[in-house]
């Protein structure tokens with residue numbers, strides 16, 4: 091198994107944090123999101139409420155007894171899923187290999203991203219910075235060679251922290267842990283192991299594999315591996331991706347329309363190649379522009395036929411921008427997005443003259459080279475105008491600009 095770099099990103103007290111962010115009067119207070127009726131259940135507890143022992147999935151009646159001053163908030167799933175999308179959009183800037191675990195938690199395989207964005211730790215730091223800066227929320231990140239260890243790590247410095255587990259530190263970190271920290275080890279396995287005198291991972295590791303399999307069957311072999319920090323499960327890319335987008339915020343406003351066009355071209359190349367990587371097609375292309383005064387506009391266009399071609403996506407995005415370029419104002423943020431994704435192209439129109447076999451061949455060649463040598467290996471002529479001197483934030487920016 092080649093060395094991998096996996097991040098586990100977990101938002102801190104997600105629903106409660108969003109409520110506190112959006113309702114300043116809740117900040118610093120014990121907040122419980124969920125129904126407060128007799129059969130209500132806590133969906134999320136703010137850290138102020140956790141001090142009292144409240145936690146998610148707890149009956150609200152018990153939480154209220156533990157913390158009589160807690161403020162119950164009904165919560166809005168619409169808001170949370172909107173914010174969740176924004177979080178995933180940040181993650182997508184660093185790698186297409188995202189596996190969502192829940193609305194506020196995901197694995198990200200950044201093995202192939204380090205040549206663009208620096209070390210896995212740098213990527214984690216950058217993700218945390220962007221989540222804080224753009225969404226005013228905190229997350230915890232675990233950085234490790236596999237999913238099991240990354241998830242374990244994200245919990246070690248929570249909230250608002252990150253932990254790195256390297257091959258060298260695996261055993262030091264795992265050994266003292268109670269076996270209950272291993273995936274799949276519940277109360278009954280714990281009792282079973284206790285009869286063998288095993289409470290810690292180190293004690294587990296000292297058992298011969300034969301003893302473990304005799305006692306626990308296949309799961310015994312799994313535990314043998316987990317106690318050594320071995321986990322080969324791949325990060326499974328979300329098969330249900332509904333949208334793909336790429337945004338840049340500039341340190342200094344861009345005051346030249348051609349530079350903005352160059353960024354749009356680069357973003358179109360990126361979103362189109364991710365679209366093909368996910369084996370999806372799009373019908374709706376949008377651009378987002380934030381001006382220097384923070385006014386933000388989103389404009390979209392719907393094509394007649396589904397496409398996954400860079401040229402078509404780029405022309406549509408450029409046309410959307412050009413309608414605004416006539417009254418150009420300095421731009422602070424620009425983004426290209428694709429929505430209405432489908433798994434297969436619709437019946438191609440008889441007179442589908444936008445699409446050409448030549449374009450498709452160029453895209454295929456581009457993808458092959460990008461997959462082998464990375465995103466920066468190829469640069470389309472129209473993207474060459476983007477000047478790194480402007481201090482881009484986000485993917486495509488100069489890796490040297492990243493914090494280390």
Ligand SMILES: [Mg+2]
Nearest residue numbers: 100101102194
């Ligand atoms: Mg969470």
